[in-house]
Amino acid sequence: QVQLVESGGGLVQAGGSLRLSCATSPFPTEYYYAVAWFRQAPEKEREGLSCIRSPNSSTYYSDSAKERFTISRDDDMNTAYLQMNRLKPEDTAVYYCATSFYRAAQGAGAKCLREDEYDYWGQGTQVTVSS
Numbered sequence: 001q002v003q004l005v006e007s008g009g010g011l012v013q014a015g016g017s018l019r020l021s022c023a024t025s026p027f028p029t030e031y032y033y034a035v036a037w038f039r040q041a042p043e044k045e046r047e048g049l050s051c052i053r054s055p056n057s058s059t060y061y062s063d064s065a066k067e068r069f070t071i072s073r074d075d076d077m078n079t080a081y082l083q084m085n086r087l088k089p090e091d092t093a094v095y096y097c098a099t100s101f102y103r104a105a106q107g108a109g110a111k112c113l114r115e116d117e118y119d120y121w122g123q124g125t126q127v128t129v130s131s
Helices: none
Strands: 005-009 010-013 018-024 031-041 047-054 059-061 069-074 079-084 093-104 125-130
Touching: 005 093, 010 059, 018 093, 018 125, 031 069, 031 079, 047 069, 047 079, 059 069, 079 093
Parallel strands: 010 125
Antiparallel strands: 005 018, 018 079, 031 047, 031 093, 047 059, 069 079, 093 125
């Protein structure tokens, strides 16, 4: 069973930055993985933001995340990150990381932002951006 714990959320002023972390238990080395960040604002559906896949750390971003957010993963630290810059009030949401494992390498296309791609989820971390 893989565990994921998000951290790094908080209150920030518009235009500021936050770096979210997703600490995981060690991934099984015999599989390829994908890690994604999602968010859910009040009364809205969960939205996929970005994903990163092994073995080449290929990444993909939604339109709302590209140019402001950067995903990365440190395999040695078993931690994924989401660097968020130039934050806006509409970025206020609970942010979740998720992961899944594959026997074959997957491309990092839009499919990697689908919720049903992921088997393991963290509990989320709140991000609030004030105007």
